[in-house]
Amino acid sequence: MRISKTQAKENRDRVVAAAAELFRERGFDDVAVGDVMKAAGFTHGGFYNHFPSKQALAAEALDNAWAQMADERARVGPLTALLPRYLSKAARRAPGKSCPAAALAGDVCRQPPEVKAVFADGLEAMIASVEAGLPEGTDRRERAVGLVVRMVGALMLSRAVPDGHALADELLEANLRGALRETGDV
Numbered sequence: 001m002r003i004s005k006t007q008a009k010e011n012r013d014r015v016v017a018a019a020a021e022l023f024r025e026r027g028f029d030d031v032a033v034g035d036v037m038k039a040a041g042f043t044h045g046g047f048y049n050h051f052p053s054k055q056a057l058a059a060e061a062l063d064n065a066w067a068q069m070a071d072e073r074a075r076v077g078p079l080t081a082l083l084p085r086y087l088s089k090a091a092r093r094a095p096g097k098s099c100p101a102a103a104l105a106g107d108v109c110r111q112p113p114e115v116k117a118v119f120a121d122g123l124e125a126m127i128a129s130v131e132a133g134l135p136e137g138t139d140r141r142e143r144a145v146g147l148v149v150r151m152v153g154a155l156m157l158s159r160a161v162p163d164g165h166a167l168a169d170e171l172l173e174a175n176l177r178g179a180l181r182e183t184g185d186v
Contacts, residue, residue: 010048014040020068021062023098024103028058028111058111059118065100066122070129079133079147079183087176092158092168101148102127103157119165123148135184147182150175 003011018039022031033054034044044048051057076082085091086099095103101123108119131144156177 007049009078011040011042011046015047015050016057016060016089017043019057020065021096022101023058023061023107024065024098024100027104027107028115029107055112055115059115062100062104062108062115062118062122065103066118066125069099069122073126073129079130080180082133082150083176083179084185087154087172087179089169089172091155092172093163095159099126099152099155101152102159105152105156133183143149143182147179150179150182 015036019031019036022036022039033047036057037044037047047057051060072085073082076085091098091102100119104119108116111119127141127144127148131140131148134140134143134147137143154171158168158171161171
């Protein structure tokens with residue numbers, strides 16, 4: 001029985017959303033096509049009806065993850081509201097639902113150029129968003145790049161430390177204070 005184009009698109013969107021979360025949780029190499037399809041509620045066999053390869057799915061899922069984060073940045077509002085959410089224990093504990101840069105930066109370097117290009121575009125959009133939230137100045141772009149590196153690096157390192165270790169919290173808290181100072185609001 002054939003499904004409608006609308007249903008096919010909804011199915012594809014479910015697969016992409018599941019992949020976006022799984023890839024951020026476990027990395028590209030530790031997620032099999034079968035894992036994605038199962039998480040989306042489908043069998044493995046239907047994958048190639050939607051995507052020519054796992055790499056094509058990875059690129060689309062990464063784009064989806066960046067779009068989710070852009071929506072989150074827009075919803076939260078100013079940097080002073082975004083930074084405490086980004087540099088939080090909740091974000092540390094939920095890589096599948098948080099920033100793709102902090103979750104996948106180490107994995108993207110081993111991906112094909114198509115996936116790297118999607119990563120670069122999403123990172124560029126994140127930097128531009130942060131730049132727009134900073135006070136005017138000749139070095140605004142440079143400050144935005146530095147702030148994004150601080151945000152992503154702090155979250156990545158905090159995840160690399162055991163959750164109960166004091167350093168995990170210190171990395172987030174110290175970088176949150178520094179990031180807020182960089183915005184000029186503290």
